[in-house]
Amino acid sequence: MCDNTHLMCKMLVIYVALLLLIDQVVWKRLYDGSSVMDSGSLFQLRTLINRRNVVSDVSKNLTACEEFMELVTVGHVLAAAIHIAGAADIAGLSTNILSPGNSPMMNIISITKTLCHQMVTLVFTKDASKARSSSNDHVMEYAKETLSLGLLLLEFKDAVREGDGNRVLRCWKFFFLIFHATQHKNYCLEAFNLLMQYYYVLPPRYAQQMLWGRFINSEGKPGHNISADLHMEHLNRLLKRTISHLGANKTPQAIERAGKVLGVLNDILIEFDQSTGGHASSMHTIRSEAEDLIKVVTELSEKRVFTYESGRKHKTFPSIECNKLLKRIKEKKLQKWMTTNASKILKCSYLCR
Numbered sequence: 001m002c003d004n005t006h007l008m009c010k011m012l013v014i015y016v017a018l019l020l021l022i023d024q025v026v027w028k029r030l031y032d033g034s035s036v037m038d039s040g041s042l043f044q045l046r047t048l049i050n051r052r053n054v055v056s057d058v059s060k061n062l063t064a065c066e067e068f069m070e071l072v073t074v075g076h077v078l079a080a081a082i083h084i085a086g087a088a089d090i091a092g093l094s095t096n097i098l099s100p101g102n103s104p105m106m107n108i109i110s111i112t113k114t115l116c117h118q119m120v121t122l123v124f125t126k127d128a129s130k131a132r133s134s135s136n137d138h139v140m141e142y143a144k145e146t147l148s149l150g151l152l153l154l155e156f157k158d159a160v161r162e163g164d165g166n167r168v169l170r171c172w173k174f175f176f177l178i179f180h181a182t183q184h185k186n187y188c189l190e191a192f193n194l195l196m197q198y199y200y201v202l203p204p205r206y207a208q209q210m211l212w213g214r215f216i217n218s219e220g221k222p223g224h225n226i227s228a229d230l231h232m233e234h235l236n237r238l239l240k241r242t243i244s245h246l247g248a249n250k251t252p253q254a255i256e257r258a259g260k261v262l263g264v265l266n267d268i269l270i271e272f273d274q275s276t277g278g279h280a281s282s283m284h285t286i287r288s289e290a291e292d293l294i295k296v297v298t299e300l301s302e303k304r305v306f307t308y309e310s311g312r313k314h315k316t317f318p319s320i321e322c323n324k325l326l327k328r329i330k331e332k333k334l335q336k337w338m339t340t341n342a343s344k345i346l347k348c349s350y351l352c353r
Helices: 004-012 015-030 042-048 062-085 090-097 104-118 138-162 165-181 185-201 204-212 228-244 252-260 262-275 290-302 331-351
Strands: none
Touching (some): 062 090, 090 104, 138 165, 165 204, 185 331, 228 262
């Protein structure tokens, strides 16, 4: 049998590159420095909360762009919930949820179901390429697109944090379609290869290992998983710091010793930071975002981005349509591409046996 371990290692080294590419897809579609006057646009919200570290080139500050997109997505979720509940602001939404009659959880579930059915538009059907949006409100279309793509990103990140391989795999199915629609051929092929390996090529043992072996939880707490390749980046950064302090003692033997004790050294640093109340070495600093979130929700609610108003449009995005990424996909062309590449993958797997 071919070297499945090498194949799975290749599949594990994906997290940072994938987030970078997805953010670039979102940025290319929704972020424009000239949209500062378009209320509810990403750049206008970035200016509103003064996130100057959020830049047009995502690769220059991926963390800042990630955090900003997460904040904006949560803001859109709350603004949509306020619209559905018929409230005026977050306080009104809380009053609606706590109103007598149903339990608060039932009210939350009801609002969430309505939000998903009416606002989330990232779907692919046989007739998706033929369908055109009937909405003449392109401000609302922009808001729905931001909400839908943002929720997909949050779903992927949360699935990684929870170590949920099945949810990660479901996200990959959407990523495959998005990469195909945006002509990112290499990533599209990687996504398709991953799905083919799991469903058709790998033996059950290796398939499950690939599904569940891509996470590391260095803290042993629920919801604190990170991807294997991100953990390796943390260790590489620690090794570089260790080598930089060797000074004149920097020899191949010293570097080898540093590499062998790297895992123990990382545990010691984390334990030291936690015991002294410092910042854990392997985690990014978490800033309080409550004020920024309130500003985003207030802006979106006041501009009524989720309330249909015919003829509205952003100057920078005058004809944007929600779900247009997946509407670009031609079903027959996609089937032909999948058949051709599936044959290549299966042939390669057979020759490696």
